[in-house]
Amino acid sequence: MDQFIHQVLAGLATGGIYASVALALVMIYQATHLVNFAQGELAMFSTYIAWALINAGLPYWGAFFLTVGFSFVLGVVIERVIIRPVENFPALAVVVVFIALLVILNSVTGWIYSFTIKSFPSPFPEQTLFGNKYMSSHEIGAIGVTLVLLLLLYAFFRYTPLGLAMRAAAQNPESSRLVGIRVGWMLALGWGLAAAIGSVAGMMVAPIVFLDPNMMGGVLLYAFAAALLGGIDSPGGAVFGGFLVGVLENVLGAFVIGNELKLAVALVLIIGVLTVRPSGFFGKVHVTRV
Amino acid sequence: MNKRTLIGIVLVLLLACALPFAVSEYRNFQFTLVLIYSIALLGLNILTGFNGQISLGHGAFYAIGAYCAAILMEQAGLPYWATIPLAGALCLGAGFLFGLPALRLEGLYLALATFALGVSLPQLLKYHRLEEWTGGVQGIVITKPDAPEFLSGLNLALNQDQWLYFFTLAVAVLMFLLARNLLRGRIGRAMMAIRDNPIAAEAMGINISLVKSLTFGISAMFTGIAGALSAIAVQFVAPDSFNIFLSITFLIGIVIGGLASIPGALYGALFIQFVPNIADEISKAAPWAIFGLFLLGFTYLMPTGIAGAIRLGWVRLTRKAHHKPSRVTTILP
Known part of the structure; x- marks a missing residue:
């Protein structure tokens, strides 16, 4: 039982990181209806x-x-330099640009900092908090940071004029333009926010997985699964999905299928959600008009 | 096919036959890989270029083909040539099955699902319950096949690498012929109709779900056959050589070679084989940075790829004053 509680709590900690990356994905999806394949490398x-x-x-x-x-x-x-020109291109061109971004960021990082694995410091104390035996203080800290991030974002979108303008630009670009919102810049801000959230996730996950140019590959996949599970257009759903995927990954990895097949959990979740319920738990159901 | 194209193809084939006698053994091996990549790219191009379904996980089918050939050769003792059709058939089935859930996904979502397949594949190949067959992390080592005996009777002594080159060339010619006939026929037209306007295609009586999953299967079959050939040529399969970057390499190959173009597969294969070699001399990480820059450059400036550039150049060169230039089809705008 102790083991189980430990796995669930550890899952919540990594889940917090997945939730942050998923949140970044949702930010970009909401603003531009694109799924950013380079999000992980950007965070890295x-x-x-x-x-x-x-x-x-x-x-x-x-x-x-x-x-x-x-x-x-x-x-x-x-957003301004690379994504702007392909904004209205078909899906394939957009995917190609994201993939290009992914490989450029990956190899340029390797070029500058070399591919050797580095350790990354944690801001939280070594000894466990409150003498508990289940979670390290970094794990508790990572969850705390995620929750603070979510709260800040909620406040930003709910209570500031800029947040309102960004929501409006995402929901109805034409009408927003008519009332004087600079929609193009709102999209760029969305990208900026997403990159900032991603960087927080990167700094939280680096002490756990260590720093190397390929460290975000798995994290990105879990974040995709989390975002889809919660509904790709729902920020709250993404956070919920992130925690759920973190726990599922850890518990299934420890007790059911073994650590070797952890990534397959993400694969099955992604394909499962997309085929059974593409809108996820909290997403809007889209109906296409012929 | 007009006379000029036919002459061109014959010339290229003659050149391809003379090649192994003119270059070093290492170059010969590289050109074998070019032929193998061209088959894989042709497969991906059928799916992405002609049918409009995006796959970021075609390395998975390449891996299935490679492992199928390796296991059949080393454990079942089958001759190398017999593993090719079997690997093709297995991938046809696997691709068709993966195509079924993929039917419900479009554009970005399909890219996402296949991306997940590509990323998680090395882990699946390392799975310990399958280790008995796959060899786990170590992979499988394959012995290189000899040239058949009757050739030396004909005074044509080929070494192993040269023979492998000709064997691959024969398979490649067969696959290109197959692709051309398929794409010019009823099914090919249906594929393109679905890409351009699915609703109109359905109204014309095309069974969209059948054609789409079938395309997925055929595409996987091409890539799987290429994978089997690669296992034989490289003499080695291991999980980590089939990571997500392999799938991305294929995507780069079709975008730069030319989407929805059959010769584009060959140009793309030449690109992905030789450009990293040149770039490698600059730095270890350079090929990918250069690949990425090329991808961006082609998407913005030359969305029809090398094949489109050549076609356009040819039209410009041979254009008469009152002659209308023939249209170049584009997928990317």
């Missing part, structure tokens, strides 16, 4: 920036916030 690149900043002697939280800011700018620039 940001994490390397954080690593370089920490190695240059910055305190952890200083590097953390600098990286989040840098990722935001990077996301905006990528």
